[in-house]
Amino acid sequence: MVMIVGTCKLRRVISVDTGSKVDDDSQLIARARDDSTAFVQLYRSHYDVIFRYCAHRLFERAKAEDVTSEVFLKVVENIQGFKGNEQQFRCWLYRIATNAVNNHLRKTNRRNRLLKVAREQTNSRVAYCEELAEKLTVLREAVFTLKPRYQTIITLRFFENLKLTEIAEVLGSSPGTIRSQLTRSLAKLRKVLATEFMEKSEVNENER
Amino acid sequence: MNDNEKQFQDFVRNIKLDDTPDPQHRDKLEQDLLTVLAKQGELEPAPLMYKKLKARMKSQESFRETIVANPLVRKIVFQLAEVAAIVALTLSINHLFQKPAPVVPDDSTTISFYMKEHQDVVARAASLNPSPPQAAQMHVSRHDVLYYEFFDERPEFMRPGIIVRGSSSQRNIIPPESPAISNGHTLKLSEARKKADFDLVSPPWLHPGYMLDKIRIIEGRDALQLLYIDGINTLSLFEQSLDGQCGLAAQDFREYALYRNKGQTGGTILAWRDDALSYVLIGNLELPQLMDMAQSISASK
Numbered sequence: 071m072v073m074i075v076g077t078c079k080l081r082r083v084i085s086v087d088t089g090s091k092v093d094d095d096s097q098l099i100a101r102a103r104d105d106s107t108a109f110v111q112l113y114r115s116h117y118d119v120i121f122r123y124c125a126h127r128l129f130e131r132a133k134a135e136d137v138t139s140e141v142f143l144k145v146v147e148n149i150q151g152f153k154g155n156e157q158q159f160r161c162w163l164y165r166i167a168t169n170a171v172n173n174h175l176r177k178t179n180r181r182n183r184l185l186k187v188a189r190e191q192t193n194s195r196v197a198y199c200e201e202l203a204e205k206l207t208v209l210r211e212a213v214f215t216l217k218p219r220y221q222t223i224i225t226l227r228f229f230e231n232l233k234l235t236e237i238a239e240v241l242g243s244s245p246g247t248i249r250s251q252l253t254r255s256l257a258k259l260r261k262v263l264a265t266e267f268m269e270k271s272e273v274n275e276n277e278r
Numbered sequence: 279m280n281d282n283e284k285q286f287q288d289f290v291r292n293i294k295l296d297d298t299p300d301p302q303h304r305d306k307l308e309q310d311l312l313t314v315l316a317k318q319g320e321l322e323p324a325p326l327m328y329k330k331l332k333a334r335m336k337s338q339e340s341f342r343e344t345i346v347a348n349p350l351v352r353k354i355v356f357q358l359a360e361v362a363a364i365v366a367l368t369l370s371i372n373h374l375f376q377k378p379a380p381v382v383p384d385d386s387t388t389i390s391f392y393m394k395e396h397q398d399v400v401a402r403a404a405s406l407n408p409s410p411p412q413a414a415q416m417h418v419s420r421h422d423v424l425y426y427e428f429f430d431e432r433p434e435f436m437r438p439g440i441i442v443r444g445s446s447s448q449r450n451i452i453p454p455e456s457p458a459i460s461n462g463h464t465l466k467l468s469e470a471r472k473k474a475d476f477d478l479v480s481p482p483w484l485h486p487g488y489m490l491d492k493i494r495i496i497e498g499r500d501a502l503q504l505l506y507i508d509g510i511n512t513l514s515l516f517e518q519s520l521d522g523q524c525g526l527a528a529q530d531f532r533e534y535a536l537y538r539n540k541g542q543t544g545g546t547i548l549a550w551r552d553d554a555l556s557y558v559l560i561g562n563l564e565l566p567q568l569m570d571m572a573q574s575i576s577a578s579k
Contacts, residue, residue: 109311113308114304121303125297135300139307205293228283
């Protein structure tokens with residue numbers, strides 16, 4: 071059974087851990103290079119975060135599972151070369167996941183197809199709440215109109231609750247650039263969302 | 279967080295996403311990762327091999343130390359090295375003074391033909407059987423080089439491609455003042471067949487959407503241009519007799535050539551020849567599609 075939960079409940083707050091926790095995690099990462107048990111432990115502690123990120127980017131759980139698998143296979147291949155602490159490891163994972171999601175979107179010419187699938191899915195599914203289902207569709211369609219980089223920024227900021235500095239680290243950019251790109255993407259989203267709602271309300275009025 | 283961000287956050291706060299991880303997928307992926315990790319472990323060298331390597335390095339090191347430690351051996355080694363250095367220096371000075379650099383006239387260049395990699399790649403793709411490659415060089419005037427470009431794609435294509443007009447033989451061909459195509463005139467297929475000095479080959483297979491638009495005879499060159507169009511893009515096939523009055527001599531068109539005309543509108547260019555004609559196919563299509571056309575022409579001959 072799949073449980074449907076509000077994203078607000080699932081928000082993960084990245085907090086800067088101090089002391090022994092950080093040391094433990096860093097040691098775990100170091101051990102994971104040679105020790106499969108340590109790697110599994112590391113994998114288990116990060117699977118949910120990465121899966122959710124992929125789900126929030128792709129809006130489709132089957133695809134999100136595929137991309138998550140791809141991400142962790144990449145991690146297995148490259149963990150020998152990774153040197154850094156827990157925070158850097160998390161950013162590294164996000165970066166791999168971002169690239170994997172973007173590749174996935176590019177490869178399958180996703181934008182248009184996803185829009186179509188999104189519509190079909192929402193239409194075929196019994197909406198648990200019509201208004202919220204409609205909002206989800208609108209959000210999905212609006213987000214897919216953005217460039218992949220802007221999609222990443224929006225998802226990391228509003229669904230994964232990352233700070234601007236953390237997003238900057240994931241995307242290898244400066245916080246200032248991320249700030250301006252975030253403003254730009256929000257402006258575009260605002261425009262698209264306003265148009266979508268306007269169209270929807272017009273349709274509803276006509277139906278009445 | 280500014281107002282815009284807060285507004286958007288409020289919007290997404292109540293949206294419900296099905297993002298609960300599936301424990302079954304998590305466990306299955308865990309198993310897959312463990313399998314990959316186990317395979318990686320198998321590929322690593324065994325500890326015994328490390329020991330052997332270490333022992334070998336140690337023995338080599340001790341040998342070197344023995345040489346350096348013995349003053350007599352050290353002296354001999356240094357003297358030998360000195361003699362070798364003097365011999366090498368003398369030889370290189372001799373080589374430098376005895377063989378002056380070849381003087382290449384300003385208006386000509388030396389081109390190596392039959393580059394094996396190049397020929398093989400194109401021949402493989404076009405299913406042609408190239409004659410055995412022979413290294414050959416010729417001097418040509420710069421005006422005779424119609425097209426010369428380095429490839430920008432995969433390493434196997436990274437060789438210059440050349441179409442040469444004019445002749446390495448004795449015939450003199452004066453290049454037209456204006457571009458050859460502009461002084462041509464349009465013909466129908468039947469007219470072109472009558473007018474051409476050679477058997478015009480029309481490709482039996484065309485990329486879907488393309489239709490023959492016009493044929494131009496290129497005056498003074500014994501050549502025809504068949505222009506195909508799909509409504510937006512054009513595709514040109516140039517055919518020229520290899521042994522006509524004004525065309526290329528068979529031995530002059532020595533190369534199968536393939537170009538990516540990156541900076542201009544020409545797109546991809548594929549040039550090849552058979553016993554009687556040279557063909558140049560230029561279009562905004564991908565190479566495999568041009569290859570299909572080329573193959574259909576070769577098959578029809």
